[in-house]
Amino acid sequence: MSRTALRICPLCEATCGLTLTIEGTRVTSARGDRDDVFSQGFICPKGASFGAVDADPDRLRVPLVRRDGELREATWQEAFDAVAAGLRPVVERHGPHAVGVVLGNPNVHTMAGGLYPPVLVGALGTRSLFTASTVDQMPKHVSSGLLYGDANLIPVPDLDRTDHLLLLGANPLESNGSLCTAPDFPGRLKALKARGGTLTVIDPRRTRTAKLADRHLAIRPGTDALLLAAMANVLFAEDLVRLGDLAPHVQGVDELREALRDFTPEAVAPACDLEAGVVRTLARELAAAESAAVYGRIGSCTVPHGTLASWLVDVLNILTGNLDRPGGALFPQAATDKAPRPAGPGHGFRLGRWHSRVAKHPEAKGELPLSALAEEIDTVTEDGEPVRALIAIAANPVLSAPDGDRLDKALASLDFMVSVDPYLNETSRHADVVLPPPPPAQSPHHDFAFNTLAVRNQVRYSRPAVPLEPDRMAETEILARLILAVTGMHGADPSAVDAMVIEQTLNKAVRDPHSPVHGRDTAELTAQLTGDTGPERRLDLMLRLGPYGDGFGARPDGLTLEKLLAHPHGIDLGPLRPRLPQPLKTVSGKVELLPAPIAGDLPRLRAALRERPDGLVLVGRRHLRSNNSWMHNIPALTGGSNRCTLHLNPADAERLGVRDGAVVRVKGAGGEVTAPAEVTDAVRPGVVSLPHGWGHDRPGTRLNHAAGDPGANVNQLLDGSLLDPLSGNAVLNGVPVEVAPVTEIEGALT
Numbered sequence: 001m002s003r004t005a006l007r008i009c010p011l012c013e014a015t016c017g018l019t020l021t022i023e024g025t026r027v028t029s030a031r032g033d034r035d036d037v038f039s040q041g042f043i044c045p046k047g048a049s050f051g052a053v054d055a056d057p058d059r060l061r062v063p064l065v066r067r068d069g070e071l072r073e074a075t076w077q078e079a080f081d082a083v084a085a086g087l088r089p090v091v092e093r094h095g096p097h098a099v100g101v102v103l104g105n106p107n108v109h110t111m112a113g114g115l116y117p118p119v120l121v122g123a124l125g126t127r128s129l130f131t132a133s134t135v136d137q138m139p140k141h142v143s144s145g146l147l148y149g150d151a152n153l154i155p156v157p158d159l160d161r162t163d164h165l166l167l168l169g170a171n172p173l174e175s176n177g178s179l180c181t182a183p184d185f186p187g188r189l190k191a192l193k194a195r196g197g198t199l200t201v202i203d204p205r206r207t208r209t210a211k212l213a214d215r216h217l218a219i220r221p222g223t224d225a226l227l228l229a230a231m232a233n234v235l236f237a238e239d240l241v242r243l244g245d246l247a248p249h250v251q252g253v254d255e256l257r258e259a260l261r262d263f264t265p266e267a268v269a270p271a272c273d274l275e276a277g278v279v280r281t282l283a284r285e286l287a288a289a290e291s292a293a294v295y296g297r298i299g300s301c302t303v304p305h306g307t308l309a310s311w312l313v314d315v316l317n318i319l320t321g322n323l324d325r326p327g328g329a330l331f332p333q334a335a336t337d338k339a340p341r342p343a344g345p346g347h348g349f350r351l352g353r354w355h356s357r358v359a360k361h362p363e364a365k366g367e368l369p370l371s372a373l374a375e376e377i378d379t380v381t382e383d384g385e386p387v388r389a390l391i392a393i394a395a396n397p398v399l400s401a402p403d404g405d406r407l408d409k410a411l412a413s414l415d416f417m418v419s420v421d422p423y424l425n426e427t428s429r430h431a432d433v434v435l436p437p438p439p440p441a442q443s444p445h446h447d448f449a450f451n452t453l454a455v456r457n458q459v460r461y462s463r464p465a466v467p468l469e470p471d472r473m474a475e476t477e478i479l480a481r482l483i484l485a486v487t488g489m490h491g492a493d494p495s496a497v498d499a500m501v502i503e504q505t506l507n508k509a510v511r512d513p514h515s516p517v518h519g520r521d522t523a524e525l526t527a528q529l530t531g532d533t534g535p536e537r538r539l540d541l542m543l544r545l546g547p548y549g550d551g552f553g554a555r556p557d558g559l560t561l562e563k564l565l566a567h568p569h570g571i572d573l574g575p576l577r578p579r580l581p582q583p584l585k586t587v588s589g590k591v592e593l594l595p596a597p598i599a600g601d602l603p604r605l606r607a608a609l610r611e612r613p614d615g616l617v618l619v620g621r622r623h624l625r626s627n628n629s630w631m632h633n634i635p636a637l638t639g640g641s642n643r644c645t646l647h648l649n650p651a652d653a654e655r656l657g658v659r660d661g662a663v664v665r666v667k668g669a670g671g672e673v674t675a676p677a678e679v680t681d682a683v684r685p686g687v688v689s690l691p692h693g694w695g696h697d698r699p700g701t702r703l704n705h706a707a708g709d710p711g712a713n714v715n716q717l718l719d720g721s722l723l724d725p726l727s728g729n730a731v732l733n734g735v736p737v738e739v740a741p742v743t744e745i746e747g748a749l750t
């Protein structure tokens, strides 16, 4: 007997609604849910493989605990006993900063990852927090923090209504979009063109997205900030600045004009390898469009001027009056956001409240650069404790962060490490305890993160599609027990964690004069919460206190968990709406166009005007059927064009004597790797491209399929020293490398 169940797909940021067919406890097929209020039936090959991802036989089912040097299967009780015994002494002897926390990408794709890591980090009190954000979007958080006073207030392009989209360093036809949650991103781009809109793509590679564009410019990697600065310069020079309705909410326009004076199209053209005339045209088109949005992603963030580029993306939207207006770039309002409070000055955003111990990197958003994790473990200094124990949740930094070989050794030297991970992989193989979460069909789902980045306001919730198998533990419970184990409360009931969060949140709300529950009784409100589990009660709490919530009866028509459960395909909350000035939290209460840290970084950008690297530089790429480092173990998603090859332009191939398919050696500051060459003019001359997340050839992992075609770890080419200084984000694109053919003799030996 088969049945169907709904499940939001957790495999990328598009958050499509899926209809799963289930036989017994097995997911036998996945289709797009046509009634989903947001995705309306869209599905991609990864979502269609949900069943295979869910049922991968290499997924761990029970915890592993290291005994006599070997990871062996253990009971949950034994595993948490081992966690408490391993971590507490480190905290007690060396203090909380000696315990590092590493949070990887799937935390934004699970309910557990949205609800518990902040509690864990807060309760532990560690400053040694490292996340995937600093190999990804930290520059955008920093620019938002500085411009708007809130690092999580990120405008998204109004894909469905814009007339003109300028897209930099993003390839949504493969990635399905990022910091812009939009099921069927490809279809939305096609619709933009069908309604007469224009799409411009800036990318050193002619990607599938670039092929769809009206204009594609193959910029020299790492120079987007220069291009964008010159576009802003043109807007000023040609009197095209029109703030429109934004004008009363923006300060610093005149200072910005002065600050960008040197960045003329002629000045940036040689560094960007673009014609000055084209730069001018881009600026004029942006200004002339009825509505327009500039949108930048990985290729504009993971570069030496990532924060400046991210800032300039918003600057252009502001100068053309496109920020916070339909068709431009707007701030979503998610159902679990805090309820809006009256506009006014806030506390602002500060960087560098503390620094990393070894290289003295400033913290950003409470985090230290993931690039610095290895040195924070393996380097002794006079001030402060090295990281001696590590909690890794959904993270595989041995492959996803710079210099995996060094990190590999550093992890092996730790006093204690625990991984919450379904796989025994390149990182979790170093753990003393591995706590495996259940497969996605057995987990509930709500997108706390991506609803705040979605092109349409909407809310959806999926209960587990399949009941938890015996021996399994929900990831929410795993993380709650982990919190108890590290804070000296090992053995307490895990529901105590949810109860504590609920109590603290309500206590704060009843004291807040702007809250709909101001003055009410916490116990009375707590009694009203519904939900079968602690996490569901917390979701109910957030929904009810949120911008669309029922305010515990204050707005009877408002949102509750019960109401959401009655709408299994989700509730549409309408198109994005202008919100300024309400969400601003800057000290001035305005958009601060030229914040001091940005102004302080402009001389570095000015110096880049003179840089003309003549060697090859490396960029990354993504494949539709892949996902960072953890989907190479699914046979249905590997093979074909999803391979770890080095793309290089025919002109470079000829100059270097590299034949298509031949093995080449790539050398960078952090090491060298070999990979087959794929000669293609899709990548511009002077640039080579290797995807990340490969390198599954280390011993002691349990990734049987991936190990058969391990690929090379591109991040071994990096030594971790190249960072965007304001955000601490790793430079992953535009990295200098050398490429040479592997000689026949060498080839025979390797």
Ligand SMILES: Nc1nc2c(c(=O)[nH]1)N[C@H]1C(S)=C(S)[C@@H](COP(=O)(O)OP(=O)(O)OC[C@H]3O[C@@H](n4cnc5c(=O)[nH]c(N)nc54)[C@H](O)[C@@H]3O)O[C@H]1N2
Pocket: 103, 104, 105, 106, 110, 132, 135, 136, 298, 393, 394, 395, 396, 397, 399, 400, 401, 420, 421, 422, 423, 425, 437, 475, 620, 621, 627, 628, 629, 630, 691, 692, 693, 714, 715, 732
């Ligand atoms: N050179 C280069 N490097 C890059 C990038 C690049 O473009 N170029 N991209 C960067 C980016 S954007 C990111 S986000 C990072 C990603 O890097 P990471 O944050 O390390 O993420 P993944 O590589 O996806 O590894 C995720 C881990 O989570 C586990 N996992 C999967 N599902 C679950 C789950 O439900 N629960 C738990 N607890 N664990 C789960 C997987 O087994 C895996 O170990 O890589 C970065 N690295």
Ligand SMILES: Nc1nc2c(c(=O)[nH]1)N[C@H]1C(S)=C(S)[C@@H](COP(=O)(O)OP(=O)(O)OC[C@H]3O[C@@H](n4cnc5c(=O)[nH]c(N)nc54)[C@H](O)[C@@H]3O)O[C@H]1N2
Pocket: 012, 013, 105, 136, 168, 169, 170, 171, 172, 174, 175, 176, 177, 178, 202, 203, 204, 205, 207, 219, 220, 221, 222, 223, 224, 297, 298, 299, 300, 303, 619, 620, 621, 622, 623, 624, 625, 626, 627, 628, 733, 734
């Ligand atoms: N299929 C698939 N989907 C994914 C992922 C995946 O691994 N596979 N990962 C997910 C994650 S964690 C993220 S963060 C998102 C990322 O989503 P995207 O940002 O869309 O990711 P990419 O496909 O890497 O696109 C980055 C593009 O930037 C280009 N580029 C490199 N350097 C430069 C530069 O200096 N300037 C400009 N203008 N362009 C440059 C690259 O050639 C590449 O085409 O994707 C998510 N979705």
Ligand code: SF4
Pocket: 009, 010, 011, 012, 013, 014, 015, 016, 042, 043, 044, 045, 046, 047, 048, 176, 183, 184
């Ligand atoms: S686009 Fe993303 S969310 Fe949608 S089905 Fe594919 S992997 Fe899942």
Ligand SMILES: [Mo]
Pocket: 105, 132, 136
């Ligand atoms: Mo990412």
